[in-house]
Amino acid sequence: MNATLLARLRKELDHRRATTGLRRDLVVSGAQGPTLKVDGKTLVNLASNDYLGLAGAPEVVESARRALRDTGLGVAAGRVLSGTRAAHAQLEAEIAELVGTEDAILYTSCYDANLGVFDALLGPTDAVVSDALNHASLIDGIRLARARRHVFAHADLDDLERRLIGCADARHRLIVTDGVFSMDGDLAALPRLYELARRHDAALMVDDSHATGVLGTTGAGTSEHFRIDGRVDVLTGTLGKALGGAAGGFAAGPREVVETLRQASRPYIFTNALAPPLAAAALTAIRIARARPELRERLAANTAWLRGALHDLGYEVLPGEHPIIPVMLRGGSLARDMAVALRREGVLAFALSHPVVPTGGERIRLQVSAAHTAEQLELAAGAFARARALLADR
The missing domain is CATH 3.40.640.10 (Type I PLP-dependent aspartate aminotransferase-like (Major domain))
Structure with missing residues (x-):
């Protein structure tokens, strides 16, 4: 390989690692659905675009x-x-x-x-x-x-x-x-x-x-x-x-x-x-x-419930009606740390930070499905409630 090219790429990767960090693809198991397994643990899946729950139908x-x-x-x-x-x-x-x-x-x-x-x-x-x-x-x-x-x-x-x-x-x-x-x-x-x-x-x-x-x-x-x-x-x-x-x-x-x-x-x-x-x-x-219009009706109801629950917990949730729910956790690595804490609490969600979103616009992006049950959404809200301790320490 060309040494000059490799040296430049190595330097750029080192800079990215020190600033925004390097992404690592998470390996999950199981069919796409309201839950997935990570390292053998079943998590409520709020990180997919399976809005109607049809991926595993x-x-x-x-x-x-x-x-x-x-x-x-x-x-x-x-x-x-x-x-x-x-x-x-x-x-x-x-x-x-x-x-x-x-x-x-x-x-x-x-x-x-x-x-x-x-x-x-x-x-x-x-x-x-x-x-x-x-x-x-x-x-x-x-x-x-x-x-x-x-x-x-x-x-x-x-x-x-x-x-x-x-x-x-x-x-x-x-x-x-x-x-x-x-x-x-x-x-x-x-x-x-x-x-x-x-x-x-x-x-x-x-x-x-x-x-x-x-x-x-x-x-x-x-x-x-x-x-x-x-x-x-x-x-x-x-x-x-x-x-x-x-x-x-x-x-x-x-x-x-x-x-x-x-x-x-x-x-x-x-x-x-x-x-x-x-x-x-x-x-x-x-x-x-x-x-089956009831799938969209259930999706809308699930979205409204989770948006309301997060708002009641004191989180900054961008307004809207779509099942994409941005939970704003502005500044530094707060969103990334929150994603780790949520995973420990049984919820799969990912943080978005620069350059995907502007600096100061860091967030957890949740994506709701019609396939989510009331119990799974309640578990997710509970995970966010318990993770508030992380916010209090920042």
Whole structure:
């Protein structure tokens, strides 16, 4: 290996270790669900995106098992070669029906979808105007595109309008936002964003990864939640959270948008198709999510209960209604120490600190599931109550 490269990497790792620390992936056991095992100890799992509790649902697992038997593990080919199976076309049709668009296209992840949208749809005379707190996949996709890039302050629609006016000479202007922002759990103001897009003849793109299956009466996402169905030009989302929790992502919208992505989106063209067992599992999860609104009702009730319990304990909880619950523990290593204390008390939760969130915005991010029982949520609240001793000593 090149000694100069290794020396630089070693120095940078040493600096990271001394400042923010090095991440170590936690090895857990058991199927994804309301509990997981760590080192043989069962913990209440508040650290996954399995919002509807479908990752381990017997019907979802069985559909994957049947597809594995019938089609094998993978296809060893892209969609444009011999990779397309009936499950792919069925899943795309069901996604479009769920989110209320004319068509949808599958990717192996929503990260890939966001990497592939911008360069396929936009050129150098176009402009993208993106929320400052958008997901890393949107940021990376925008960087790969030839379009001009503009960033507006998070949720500041006056700043957005100024930037739209500033790039009025562009052929197309595309406003880009998360539907739900994953660090704070806040929702984009879609009605006002749509109104701005219409006023300035701009297109609107929403990454609804944390909303699909979760928000709206049928789980269609933030557009349905705000009752503005059909007014988003490009919608991306994931199958790896509420819709089965495995893998896969999608882009949805008008037929012309989706057909253009099929012809020109590089992550769609130049990679293997989604494994058919995963497509079959996601298809089943979507059908369950649409047929069982009580899952979203239970999720909302669980979220409201835990938010209230933490607030009553005196914790600073960012306001909201989404099952992402940020518990703010500002300063130094407090959030990381709290995560360790919670694990000792039977709760799996993770701390977020710089550079994932700004310095001073350190927190524990909890993620609630419809599968959590009242007893598990009470255990979690009790763990936070006992961990207050840690705060008192700081």
